[in-house]
Amino acid sequence: MSKSHRVLCSLLLPLIFMPTQNALSEALGTKWPKTSATFLTGGLPLDGPASGLPGDTETWQAAASEAANRWNDAQTAFKLTTLNAVGNGVCQSFGDNNLVFSHKACSSDFGRNTLAVTAGWSQGSTIVKADIIFNSNKAWGIYDGTLLFSPEDFRRVATHEFGHAMGLAHTTIESALMFTTASNTYLPTPDDVESLESIYKEEKDSGGVSYLLLLTLGVSGLRLISAHKKAD
Amino acid sequence: MCLCFSTSSLASSILEVDFQQIVNKSEAIFEGEVVATTAEMSADGNIYTLVDFLVLDVMSGDLNVGESITLRFTGGSANGLTLSVGSTIPTIGEHGVYFIESIDTQLLNPLYGWSQGHYRVQPNGHIIAGDNQVVVGADKNASNNATNTKLSSGIATGIISIPQQQINTPPLAPPILLDEFKLLIKDAKTQ
Numbered sequence: 084m085s086k087s088h089r090v091l092c093s094l095l096l097p098l099i100f101m102p103t104q105n106a107l108s109e110a111l112g113t114k115w116p117k118t119s120a121t122f123l124t125g126g127l128p129l130d131g132p133a134s135g136l137p138g139d140t141e142t143w144q145a146a147a148s149e150a151a152n153r154w155n156d157a158q159t160a161f162k163l164t165t166l167n168a169v170g171n172g173v174c175q176s177f178g179d180n181n182l183v184f185s186h187k188a189c190s191s192d193f194g195r196n197t198l199a200v201t202a203g204w205s206q207g208s209t210i211v212k213a214d215i216i217f218n219s220n221k222a223w224g225i226y227d228g229t230l231l232f233s234p235e236d237f238r239r240v241a242t243h244e245f246g247h248a249m250g251l252a253h254t255t256i257e258s259a260l261m262f263t264t265a266s267n268t269y270l271p272t273p274d275d276v277e278s279l280e281s282i283y284k285e286e287k288d289s290g291g292v293s294y295l296l297l298l299t300l301g302v303s304g305l306r307l308i309s310a311h312k313k314a315d
Numbered sequence: 316m317c318l319c320f321s322t323s324s325l326a327s328s329i330l331e332v333d334f335q336q337i338v339n340k341s342e343a344i345f346e347g348e349v350v351a352t353t354a355e356m357s358a359d360g361n362i363y364t365l366v367d368f369l370v371l372d373v374m375s376g377d378l379n380v381g382e383s384i385t386l387r388f389t390g391g392s393a394n395g396l397t398l399s400v401g402s403t404i405p406t407i408g409e410h411g412v413y414f415i416e417s418i419d420t421q422l423l424n425p426l427y428g429w430s431q432g433h434y435r436v437q438p439n440g441h442i443i444a445g446d447n448q449v450v451v452g453a454d455k456n457a458s459n460n461a462t463n464t465k466l467s468s469g470i471a472t473g474i475i476s477i478p479q480q481q482i483n484t485p486p487l488a489p490p491i492l493l494d495e496f497k498l499l500i501k502d503a504k505t506q
Contacts, residue, residue, distance in 0.1 A: 188389075188423055192422050197327060198328040200401070
């Protein structure tokens with residue numbers, strides 16, 4: 084194939100492989116044993132951004148709670164709760180699920196292209212803990228609507244990361260919140276909600292008791308296991 | 316039809332970079348083979364995977380052919396637990412082309428743009444990008460020219476890839492081979 088032919092073909096490819104509009108987010112392969120998880124936001128600063136945007140009147144902690152509630156308001160199969168308390172065990176396999184700003188994540192530098200990380204711990208396919216760590220080396224603001232290049236929108240990224248923390252991967256639906264490209268979308272879309280349903284529907288239908296827990300109870304009699312989980 | 320794909324960086328928000336960036340801002344670019352991996356829980360409670368590479372060719376940076384280098388990736392499995400931050404960690408026997416953001420600084424993922432700097436070479440010489448598709452070209456002039464934030468979908472802007480099932484399907488371009496990929500890198504490097 085000639086060089087010009089190769090270039091022409093390359094230009095045509097994006098048109099030929101345009102994603103279809105009926106694909107759900109892929110699950111990450113791990114999920115929580117229950118259909119709920121609690122995150123502590125006390126590791127975020129008490130104040131808010133100073134970006135010069137209208138959202139500067141809001142605090143980081145309030146924005147994090149709103150991000151969680153955007154999923155809850157979408158009536159998903161999963162319930163997120165945020166508490167304004169300082170947790171422990173950031174980047175550890177034990178302790179609370181935390182949201183924090185930090186210039187490092189899990190004792191490592193973020194690198195120049197990383198905005199935020201969800202550090203998820205799991206045992207087998209069961210999420211046991213998750214922390215969402217925002218890169219404090221980046222400029223952040225809080226705003227809806229058109230996405231700016233800088234500052235990044237904290238609440239939008241937090242909502243996206245909560246999606247990962249619940250077990251969602253990215254989707255090929257461009258309008259979805261879990262699409263790989265951050266966009267003007269700042270609320271979960273039907274695709275995002277359906278994706279969560281596909282992961283947690285069994286638990287939802289069984290009143291929040293997972294098959295794994297049922298199996299455990301069946302094997303060990305009345306032994307009650309409480310697990311705290313999360314990851315992505 | 317579902318075109319869901321499995322990529323790295325699924326759990327994190329990584330900015331999209333372009334081909335010129337990964338070529339020109341990487342501290343080192345090399346072709347290598349993974350000869351060993353070790354995952355361990357450190358004293359600080361994190362799990363890291365140390366990946367040992369045998370350097371087969373050097374496209375840029377202070378590396379030497381035949382030497383062994385170790386890169387540390389945050390994440391992995393140890394003591395019955397798995398820590399994931401969304402990285403795809405190279406596995407033993409993997410042959411690839413790697414763009415290193417920093418050799419000395421301990422990063423969550425040492426590769427530039429995470430999976431955007433990670434290319435696996437198949438035995439037939441085809442290159443698999445971070446989106447798990449076959450590379451058929453690279454446009455060194457493509458720029459992400461971002462006026463808004465773009466998160467990585469696993470592949471750098473300018474790298475052109477197609478699903479593996481579609482290779483050698485006219486009018487699609489055929490996969491490029493390792494030597495062609497290295498030439499593209501060298502070409503972009505000189506710009």
